[in-house]
Amino acid sequence: MTGKTVIDGRFELRDRLGSGGMGTVWRAFDLALQREVALKEVRLAETDMARLDAEVVRMMRERVMREARALARIDHPNVVTIHHIVDSPDTPHPWLVMELVRGRSLQERLSAGPMSPAEGAALGRGVLAALRAAHEAGICHRDVKPANVLLRADGTPVLTDFGIAVLEDASRVTATGGLVGSPEYIAPERLHGEEGNPASDLWSFGMLMYVAVEGAHPLRRPTTAATLAAVMTAPI
Structure with a gap:
């Protein structure tokens, strides 16, 4: 393979593991320590970035860096480990260097059927x-779901995927308002504009657990609008 991309002169990108509106995760090789890692580009969608002025971009970047540093201090077997942060004038957005968790996501596991009570x-x-x-x-995840749990x-x-959660405030100033x-x-209170409440993560956690053992989501509807309406008004 030719034309390999190397980030910060050290991390060689190999394969794209996943992507979304808030960034892309890559399998990469640490040339210094000779090991595989996961590299995440932490960024808003390009269309949203074009709408943000320089001051908002600077504030967004600082928010990402501040929370990434906080997350890097967490030493817990159930939280993905951050090894390094790449943030320099040569990169248009920050990169988080994380442990590469070898395994499948909970979403992939559940595609084979629900879990047993013990599991x-x-x-x-x-x-x-x-x-x-x-x-x-002091970190709220804001996107607890099966795809963001690796096994x-x-x-x-x-x-x-803690990295994308910190961009919520910045994304709300875009024209999309998404x-x-x-x-x-998403917890009902978040749909009413209340952010920063750890209990919102516990709502998402409860929904995740229901799906894991029952095999279906009780509030999922055919359209996004109908699903959001169900989250806000449907009987639990």
Whole structure:
């Protein structure tokens, strides 16, 4: 393979692992330590970036860096580990260098069917422990869902994608005014504009656990608008 991209003169991009409106995650190789890592570009969608003025972009970048540093101080087996932060004038947006969790996502696991009660209990203990550690550090995840939980080879859950959560305030100043998160996992109070409440993560966690053991989401509807309406008004 020719024309390999190397970030910060050290991290060689290999494969794209996933992407969304808030960034892209890559499998990369650390040329200094000779090991594989995960590299995340933390950015808003290009269309949104074009609408933001320089001051908002600067504030967004600083918010990302501040929370990434806080997350990097968390040493917990159920929270993805951040090894390094790349933030320099040569890069248009920050990069987070994280551990590469070898395994599949909870979403992929659930595509094969719901979990047994014992398997679900182990999952729940791990994800709840991760959220407690994050909340104690002053971090709200805002996007707890099966796709953001990775399962190690031994089944241990690891909560990932904290990096995109910190961009919520910045994204709300864009012309789209969209919410960060998946509609069926967003807590009702967030739809009413209340942010920064750790309890919102616990709502999402409850929905995740229901899906894990029942195999279906109780509030998912055929359209996004109908799903959001169900989250706000449907009987639980």
